[in-house]
Amino acid sequence: MIYTVTLNPAIDYVVQVGNFKAGKVNRSKADYKEAGGKGINVSRVLDRFGVSSTALGFVGGFTGKFITDYLTSKNIHHQFVELKEDTRINVKMKSEAEETEMNGVSPTIEDNHYQELLDQLKGLSSDDIVVLAGSLPQSLSNSAYREMVAMLNEKGVPTILDTSGAPLTEAIQASPAFIKPNHHELADLFDEEIINDEDIISLAKRLHTEQQIEHVLVSMAKDGAIYVGSAGVFKLSAPEGHAVHSVGAGDSAVAGFIYKWQETNNAREAAQFAVAAGSATAFSKTLCTKAEVEALLPQVVVQKVE
The missing domain is CATH 3.40.1190.20 (Ribokinase)
Known part of the structure; x- marks a missing residue:
């Protein structure tokens, strides 16, 4: 369970x-x-x-x-x-x-x-x-x-x-076993500046090896995500779309990873599904459905870095 x-x-x-006006009476639509x-x-x-x-x-x-x-x-x-x-x-x-x-x-x-x-x-x-x-x-x-x-x-x-x-x-x-910091949170963890993907990978590797965290998925909003874990290092692109609902996008990514990991025991596929799920919620007015995630899945290109 x-x-x-x-x-x-x-x-x-x-x-x-x-058109919200501070200090005035605003009526909800x-x-x-x-x-x-x-x-x-x-x-x-x-x-x-x-x-x-x-x-x-x-x-x-x-x-x-x-x-x-x-x-x-x-x-x-x-x-x-x-x-x-x-x-x-x-x-x-x-x-x-x-x-x-x-x-x-x-x-x-x-x-x-x-x-x-x-x-x-x-x-x-x-x-x-x-x-x-x-x-x-x-x-x-x-x-x-x-x-x-x-x-x-x-x-x-x-x-x-x-x-x-x-x-x-x-x-x-x-x-x-799994954490999902964004790149800002990752930088704060180590009190270091992140300039490029190599910096993200280096810090995520430290979490994987030094802290023995099996799966590290670093989200980067419109720039996708980077996964570091036992399966290797992957860069994942983000689907294209208009963000309308930021609430729950990260939670959807977590649920997506769990769902696909349980189904396939494949970290690459789980990370791909996680990115698609986070984007599907961001592009929707509420939390994503499985059909919405699967529709975006082909847009999440997974590139093996190491």
Whole structure:
């Protein structure tokens, strides 16, 4: 079973306005609400690929109930730890000129809540996969992901990690099986400047060899991605298209890699599908479908570098 862990979920409230004017009354042209958070997005995309998963993490209050009801309506399994405080709401405002986000305050995660989640993970086996994705609530230590990866590694459970900043810096010390930094996050990890592909490959190789991370997929937006792992080094081009929906593109790439890796056990094909999935979501108004990914797949040219 695939388990996705979202420690900091949210209701994503997406509002479309015309010509936004600060300090004035703006009326929305359309809006919608959906369950958000990187791990939850991975579960949603996997479901669209026909793959079952169970969503774990923390939810609370009426906003938390919206998230669980939303996932139930999509037939996505979930087993969240219940909090007393409300789950946050993130507002994403799309105007004609730009997209603006305002993320809500995270609820407090008490020690007993965190321990309950760890107890859930302790019951998993090497037949499972765990996706750890998204930011951390302020009440959790930056070492939370590192602790989870280390614990799961001891049980032989492969971990897929998608986060950034201090939590990423901490977690790579425990050697997750897969990480997906963008090239800016990769530069920050080593506090080095990236000028070209050779720099990206050099730093990604250090993650692969020194930190023993089996799969490193570095995303570069319109410039595609670079994969470094046991299968070698590959440069992948990005499909051409108009980006209309940035939210969930990275999560779709993670889901795409998992889906194809489980199907073929081929890292090259998994990376190719991941790039196509991320682009398919970016080109759509919502998360990608399998048909949309497969339509873009031929455009993702894979060049073996090493």
